[in-house]
Amino acid sequence: MVTTAHFFDDAPRKVSRLEDITLADIPAELGLFPLFGTLLLPRGKLPLNVFEPRYIALIEDALAEQRLIGVIQPFNDLEDDEEIDEVPHLFEVGCVGRITSFSERQDGTFAVTLTGICRFRYLRESLGQRGYRRARIDASAYAGDLDEIPSAPFDRDLLMTSLKGYFEARGMGVRWEVIDQMADDALLVALPMICPFPSPEKQALLEADTLTERARVLQSLLDLSGSGDSTVRPS
Template sequence: MDAERQERATETIPLFPLQTVLLPGATLPLHLFEPRYRQLVVDLLTGAVPDRRFGIVAIRTSAVREVEHVEHVHGIGCAALLGESERLPDGRFDIVTRGERRFRVLEIHVSRAPYLVGRIEWVDDAPLPPAAAHAVHGLRRAALAAHTAYCEAAWHRDTWAAPEPGIEPGALSYLLAADCLLPLADRQELLEETHPLRRLRMVSRMLRREAGFLSKLRAVPAPPPELIQLGLPASLN
């Protein structure tokens, strides 16, 4: 690829490394207290960062205390769109983000802005071949059944609902996963999978596994710690 094509194919966006995975279509609340990420929210709100968009990437290991290189994070992240925001009296922010589109991290820059900045390329799903159409119905039914089994084991009946019909397979797989407390490794694997039907099969398997654990333990899952204390030092940045 020549330099001109490479320039067109990549973008530069702010990056927020976390010990969690944001999935396309999922909602993620964040509590931001570090000055550099307070500044990021200000830049998003004022338009200094366009489109109210930044990238969330999962940190590879808790041993990393400061993200400085591509090797410190998983290679595939998800763009987050800033939704609601509230500035607290001491300058901290509570914000709500929504996952949009996946990207691959190509470079990380630590000195271009007060916060991390990455050069990224967008990652889209592979198109479904016409021959795969006959498999969609069975995979969708299996995934929805797995989602129901998980939710019945994990949540009170009035706190969840089945997805609306007609959602295309790629989006459905993320929607089902976002409704459940899957481990980070599972969520990252789903994020990286670019074949919609394979991802739907993966989420079906994961949800049935988790539903089985919950039924045997006769316990409900606790919220993952990264969703309780996203603004604490464990988020690293």
């Protein structure tokens, strides 16, 4: 975010703790970190290695203000896009993340951890001055993300069975003792973020209205992936 002096009473207040953040603290305009195939959910933690100059500028500006960044997926991976100079279109929904830990290396790059705060709807691009993308956003429809939400009832045993089949089919090693110890609500945050689903499926998990719906989408994705059917996609 571009650092500016605040002279007006409606300037965003400084918030020191995550639990103190309210909808009024989410700015109407936010610097964006477009990440293809990467998901940040409310209460999730996303470690990032930041080395591109424009995103170093984004981190510097965010640290100077509210430490808030908008994480959002592009439609396409720009590195694989033939139109390499074209600015990729973005999905309509992303997640506000707050920098909750960071370290700056001697070469000026950063290692940061973002904690998901709440989702937002991308409205339109705004003019940036430091190379990274900025946008007008609206988080009002996702105010519930800021509240403590009790875990939704779902068939955990069925989900774990499908998850084991999914990981085994891909030869992925998993520390099952860590997953087994997770509470249901934590599991519904961690699994969508760590499972290597394609970008549209990740977006479907992000846009699920409730934890119950997220659990349903996750179960569907695991079952479809385990069946080897790559042509079927959840609505």
